[in-house]
Amino acid sequence: MTEPVSFYDRIESNRRKSLLLLAGFILFVVAFGYIVGYAWLGDPVGAIFGLVLALVAGTVSGLATYYAGDRVVLAASRARRITHEDNPQLFNVVEEMSIAAGLPMPKVYIIEDEAPNAFATGRDPEHASIAVTSGLLRKLNRDELQGVIAHEMAHVGNLDIRYAMLVGVLVGTVVLISDFFLRSLWFGGGRTRRGGGNQLQLVMILIAIALAILAPIFARLLQLSISRQREYLADATAVKLTRNPKGLADALEKISRDPKPLKVANRATAHLYIANPLRKREKRRSLALFSTHPPIEDRIRILRAMEAGGVPQSTG
Known part of the structure; x- marks a missing residue:
């Protein structure tokens, strides 16, 4: 298999999975909201109305994050905006990759x-920002830096910030519905407590209680799984932009071996970085499901296979 086929296949495979x-x-x-709504109201029409209200509340919260989230992330990361004069090589590489991506x-x-x-952050290509650490600039050569920037431009071009927003809204909606339902049961709400329940509603209540406890965990796992697939997709897209899988693979190897902790990173921003800045806290395979990134070894292995002209299956 030739290299062009391999990375195009990789892109399409990861896009389908996402x-x-x-x-x-x-x-x-949708199913969870309907079950909880039915358990609460005992009425299919009322259940749909309750689900719509929950989605509206989640969307309002998501839109606030969508329009202001990038500024918050950059400020929290202590990122300083630069011009071409501040770092010509970095600026030139970003320009090259933006031209290659048509962005x-x-x-x-x-x-x-x-x-x-x-x-990378920003709600769309017209409002995008790329931030790199000073350590990255000092420790990578130009080809490796180009691979990293191509990966970040891939996130911009693939509209991953929109995926993150939509998934964030869905997770928030699940948590909102779960919290509302469990609190309402505790404080004696709903038609069942007022004597209006029936057998179907009682069954729905039992199902809803189980889902309300487990759904936030399941939703978080799905969110992390989508995040990991977007990393694989960005790697493959970066190869499409640079035609040089070796540059990104070498960069990831250097990043993975570096012992320095990223002081400004936290669990709220970790998913944004090219490599998990909290990975040293998450070394055990048993924690892989809860990681924001696929194993960096798998990413390097896939890139090396692209370099050699083939693509193995990932474990993510």
Whole structure:
């Protein structure tokens, strides 16, 4: 198999997986909301009305994050915006990759931190920003830096911020519905407590209680699974932009071996980075399901296979 076929196949495979996961997530939220609504109201029409209200509340919260989230992330990361004069090589590489991707030039930021890492943020290509650490600039050569920037431009071009927003809204909706239902039962709400229940509603209540306890965990696992698939997709898209899987693979190897902790990272921003900045806390395979990123060894292995002209199946 030739290299062009391999990375195009990889892109399509990961895109399908992401869409299937997202579709499954939406169906899960709709079914969960309907069951909880029926258990609460004992009325199919009322259950749909309750689900719509929950989705509206989640959407309002998601839109606030969508329009202001990038500024919050950049401020929390202590990122400093730069110009071409501040770092010509970085600026030129970002320009090259934006041209290769056919995207507008994003704003460029530097985070003063010795740990090598990078992330992209922004709600769409017209409002995108790329931030890299000073450690990344010092420890990578130009080909490796190009691979990292191509990966981040892939996130911009693949509209991963929109995926993240939609999935965040869905997770928030699940938590909102679960919390509302469990609290209402505790405080004696719903038609069952007022004597209006029937056998079907009682069954729905038992199912809803189980789902209300387990659904937030399941929703979080789905969110993380989608996040991991988007990383594989960004890697494959980066190879499409650079035609050089070796650059990104070498960069990921250097990042994975670096002992420096990324001080500005936290669980709220970890999913944005090219490599999990909290990975040293999540080394055990048993924690893989709860990781924001696929195993970096798998990503490197796939990139090396692209370099050699074939693509193995990932474990993510």
